[in-house]
Amino acid sequence: MFRSTIVAAVSVAMFVLPLLATAQEREFRLGLITPSVHVWNQEVAALSETLSKLSDSRFTVVAFPSGQLGSETTMLQQLQTGALDMAWLTSAEITNRVPAMSALHAPFLVDNIEDAGRVLRSDLAREILDELPRATGTVGLCYAMTGMRQLLMQNPVESAADLDGLRFRITPAPPIRTFFEMFGAAPAPMPLTQVYDALANGQIDAIDMDYESIINFGYFDHATYMMETNHHLFGMVALVSRRVWAELSPEDQAILREAIQFHCDRTIDRFIEGEADKLVQLLAVEGLTIVENVGPEFFGDIVERWDAEWAAQTPYIQRMRDLVAGF
Ligand code: BEZ
Numbered sequence: 001m002f003r004s005t006i007v008a009a010v011s012v013a014m015f016v017l018p019l020l021a022t023a024q025e026r027e028f029r030l031g032l033i034t035p036s037v038h039v040w041n042q043e044v045a046a047l048s049e050t051l052s053k054l055s056d057s058r059f060t061v062v063a064f065p066s067g068q069l070g071s072e073t074t075m076l077q078q079l080q081t082g083a084l085d086m087a088w089l090t091s092a093e094i095t096n097r098v099p100a101m102s103a104l105h106a107p108f109l110v111d112n113i114e115d116a117g118r119v120l121r122s123d124l125a126r127e128i129l130d131e132l133p134r135a136t137g138t139v140g141l142c143y144a145m146t147g148m149r150q151l152l153m154q155n156p157v158e159s160a161a162d163l164d165g166l167r168f169r170i171t172p173a174p175p176i177r178t179f180f181e182m183f184g185a186a187p188a189p190m191p192l193t194q195v196y197d198a199l200a201n202g203q204i205d206a207i208d209m210d211y212e213s214i215i216n217f218g219y220f221d222h223a224t225y226m227m228e229t230n231h232h233l234f235g236m237v238a239l240v241s242r243r244v245w246a247e248l249s250p251e252d253q254a255i256l257r258e259a260i261q262f263h264c265d266r267t268i269d270r271f272i273e274g275e276a277d278k279l280v281q282l283l284a285v286e287g288l289t290i291v292e293n294v295g296p297e298f299f300g301d302i303v304e305r306w307d308a309e310w311a312a313q314t315p316y317i318q319r320m321r322d323l324v325a326g327f
Helices: 002-024 039-054 072-081 091-095 099-105 113-120 123-129 132-136 174-182 192-200 211-217 242-247 250-283 302-311 316-325
Strands: 026-031 059-064 086-090 138-153 167-170 186-189 206-210 225-227 233-241 289-291
Touching (some): 026 039, 039 250, 072 091, 072 132, 072 242, 086 091, 091 099, 091 174, 091 233, 099 123, 099 316, 113 123, 113 138, 113 250, 113 316, 138 242, 138 250, 167 192, 174 186, 192 211, 302 316
Parallel strands (some): 026 086, 167 206, 225 289
Antiparallel strands (some): 086 233
């Protein structure tokens, strides 16, 4: 009797304990639309190491870059069903489900990248993340960014009137569409992965883009006139599937929170530190004309009109403007 109890205990130790250990080990699948050279992807690679350290080697991250798993809309659906564990998606994508997130895309909300960082680290921006579980089936742990957005065109532009009728590639997002429609452009929403070819084959005339992506993809091969407008900040939200999150113990959730927050912060810092140098790099590109310091006045009353339209949809527009006014 005694012997059979020992045999049973040893069997448990041999077969069940290793299974339990494996059950706690996890390789999280993380999707992004950006290519491997992008700062986000570099930080995701580093996140895997941080998570491994904090979890005694139980957790790692495997990244699926360049929209390998589909567009951001598709990845958001995969997060919702639990088919994907994590994603670093643009705040623009989230505006499709959470109108309050549009406040981050208010035109000329901030006039420098340091203030963009302050907005993304604010309690007010964090408050918007509370809406994500219900609206998207995800947990939004923190924000980062890919810098400020600029206008890159195939032909020179003298005034806002020249933007009228231009086929402008935009990230698919209602608040961005409104801005471009308000100056008469024909917005062409398309995922980042399609932009280079669309410019090359003349399907679009111009793009709304950040320095990091302009450099990474070399869009100036096919669009040689850039206006430094900094017209909106371009945020990123680090997401975990709500289903996946619910399977984790509070201790493991805390590990994820700490690791991901660290890399969100480092991403913001890297963009703040690198933005001016990226402009210098672009100024050195042969054949690329850059008009610097184009302010909101170039767009006439569009900022007021944009605010009036979007303030009717979410109180966060005014609250975000008030926050920035206090910086
Ligand atoms: C874009 O849609 O323009 C975009 C998305 C992610 C990173 C950078 C740009």
